[in-house]
Structure formats: C-alpha cells, structure tokens
Amino acid sequence: MNFHLSFHLNEKVYLRDPESSELGKRLIKSAIDLIYELGFEHFTFKKLALEVNTTEATIYRYFENKHRLLLYILNWYWSYMEFLVMFRLQNMTDPKEKLKTIIELLTQELPESSGMMDYNKRYLNQIIISESSKVYLVKEVKEINKSEVFKPYKDLCAKIAEVVTEYNPDYQYPRSLSSTLIETSHFQQFFSNYLPKLTDVGALGQKDYTALFLSNLLFTVLGDQSLK
Amino acid sequence: MNFHLSFHLNEKVYLRDPESSELGKRLIKSAIDLIYELGFEHFTFKKLALEVNTTEATIYRYFENKHRLLLYILNWYWSYMEFLVMFRLQNMTDPKEKLKTIIELLTQELPESSGMMDYNKRYLNQIIISESSKVYLVKEVKEINKSEVFKPYKDLCAKIAEVVTEYNPDYQYPRSLSSTLIETSHFQQFFSNYLPKLTDVGALGQKDYTALFLSNLLFTVLGDQSLK
C-alpha cells in the first residue's frame, strides 16, 4: 500500500505554500538538512538558496523570514505527531497503554516513511529537540500567537491531556502535565546527550533513558491506577 | 547592615572581567535592561554601545559575542540562585520544608537588593524565563561545555538533587528531576503568561500557578514522606 499524507497548515505561516511547487518542496527538505547541520542560528536563506540553486529573494517569496520557515517545519511536525498519536491509539482501550505509547512516540525517532514526504526523520528529530522552543521564546510571541500558528502544538497538548484525564479524572493539571511531558522529553534527551550531569544517565548511557524517566514521572504523578 | 555579594565567575566566559571597571559594570546593567526590552534576538552590541555611550569595539574587548554576554548573566544568576538556596535552607531540618523553599525561589521574583549589584531583578527574571535555554541549545554546546561554563547550572542542579535524595533516598532520578524542576518552572511561567492553553491556569490566572503545579508534581513523584 502506498498513500500520501498531507496536512493543511495555517496559511499565516507562509507567504506562498511550499507544497504548491517543486522548488517549494525542495526548499523544506533542504532547510531540514541545513538547520540540522548548522543549527538555527547559523542557518541563513543565502545558504539555503545556494543549496537548492535559487536566490534569497525567491525564498523570501515563500517565507517572511527564517523564523517562519522553522515555524512551518514545527507545524508540520506537531500535526504529524498528533496524527501518529491518534493512529497508534486507535482501538486501544487501556489508558495506561495509551500513555505508554505517547511516551514512546515522544522519545523515539519518527517512523521512517509511511506515506509522507521523505524528510530526513533523524534530522527532523534533532531539530525538534534543539530548536523547537526558539519559535515561541521570542519577544513577538503574543503577536505571532494571534494568527493561530501555535494551534497544532496546543491541539497535540490537548489530545495528550485528554488521555491523562481518562487515566486519572481527578488530576488537576492535565494540560500543564502534557506540555511538561513534551518539553521535558526534548531537553532531557538533549541534556542526557550533551550535559549528562544534569541527568542521571550515568556512564552506561541507556538508550531509552528519557522514556524511563518520563514513565516513572508520569505514572507516579497520576497514581498507579491498576491498584484501584 | 550593608554587605556586598560577588561571585567568582569562570574567566572563560569573558575576555575582560566586566566587574573590573565602571564601564564593565554599566555594560552588564544595561545589557539586562536591553535584552529584556528587545529580546535576545534583537539585542546587539551596537545598541548596547549606544546605551552606555561607548563603541561596539570596546564591548568586544569584554565579550567575544552576545551569546557569551548572555552566558555571563546566566552564570551570575545560577551562582546567585545557588547562594540563595544555601542561605534560605540554613538551619532547616525538614527536607519537605527545604523543597518547598526551593520551589518558591524558582517561581518567585528574585529578592530586590540584598548586598549585591542593583540589576533590575524583574527584568533578570524574565530573561531567565525567556532566554536562558538559548545559551545551551546551540550547535556549539559540546565545545562550549568543555570550558566548564555550565558548571554553575550543574552545581545548582546537584544541590537541589541533594535535597531530593534527602527527602526520598529511594528516588532514582534526582538530577533529572531537578533539571526538570528548573526548566519546567521557566516554561510553565512562560506558557501560563503567553500560551495559557498549554496549561491549566484558566481565566482567573492564579498568581502562584506554576508553584502550585510544581509542588503537586514534586511531592507526588517523591511520595508524601510524612505518611511514613
């Protein structure tokens, strides 16, 4: 079976839909490669233009600036992640199983291919971990937020919060716990890799360290409902 | 009583100690004001130079670049926070009280004055919340980390982890929990302010929302040891 997945992303993110042209698609693909390679700070439209054999001015017709381009990539990721959560939770009844699956999705690499653009998943993952917070930790958040471009993040958060409430209806902070889960999955992966003293990975460097930490955290906070 | 607090910050952070001259001190003070006002992305040495009536080149003699200047401010903050934790925990015996105090320190504004430089504490606080992660979420972390400039952060984290272990010696992830506590205190404050849908603040907008969320989280994860 071969199917194509695409998401309708908020038009406010771009000036011209990169999905609407070949050049646009190459733009996104190469942007992911370059942002991974250089880090967002050193990534420029000039370098991206060189990579896809076009000019800066052309890229500016697609995106207002590099911040918006990153926002586009993240909107895509958040939408995809919400889809994956929905897909994987299909036909599951046990909310504990559901939460375990969510942690797995948040801490493991994205599944390679499966009916969607062949973005480099490993690179995309690293971008999510290292760069995602930079789209909202800016002076202009309030203004940017008005155009609803953070909706995919909020939706993902709400979906996880739903499962949290399903697991423990008495828990008071389902949304904050969900956003904490998402953000913590990012920086604990980052820390265990680059600043291990801020974690307890130890010399062994367990592969699923972050998943273990988050599982322990989540199921202690929500109580082991199997005991009830 | 009037006393002066100063920390010996790692020389690798700066080229020339800003504490060693009047101009240097004004530099830091104005940098805090400007970074708060403009956000780190829009903050430049040119603008800072204009503010303190000097030139870019002069600022470059103190700091390699604006990233290092931010790192200096954060080193100062982390050191100060570790001092505050140590100071406030003095003569406390109950580890639960200690943890409560730590959460208070992490979520409330820094005490105005108390024997140290009159940096604008409210601005400094907002900088910690919005900009701090930008000093390590960069491509060059590994290289930068070698010069030990993140030691104050690691020390603060270790100090909190100590109290965590004191409260519950069986808990397996004291350091990860501590770094999660610190980071979560930042972005839950940010979210509840700018992206409230990612939290449960509701319309009321409780003043101590983040502290309440963190307390609940921390003491559930570590178990209510008073029951033992």
Added chain:
DNA sequence: TTTAAACAATAGTAATACTACTATTTAAAT
C-alpha cells in the same frame, strides 16, 4: 621622566536580512 601596559575609539570588512525592480513563463481571454 620615561616607558610600557592597559584601555578605548576610529575606521574599516564580510556576512546577514531584507526589498525594489526587472525578466520570464504560463495560462486565460480574445
């Protein structure tokens, strides 16, 4: 009184972020 070191300012360059304008292609209208 000399001298050298410490410090700050001048005057630049290269890279980055962004834009006005022009040329070309595509496709719809006549």
Added chain:
DNA sequence: ATTTAAATAGTAGTATTACTATTGTTTAAA
C-alpha cells in the same frame, strides 16, 4: 493564434549586524 495579465523567479541593490586591525590616549610603574 495572438494578446494580455497573472504568477513566478532573478538581478541588483541597501541597511544592519557581527566582528577586527589599527591608532590614539591614559595610567601607573620603572
């Protein structure tokens, strides 16, 4: 089939940012 206009990409710039080589001035030690 030809005209026309809309869409698209490219040229050629500017202002700002990040950073440096060099010169000039002050300070304090010899």
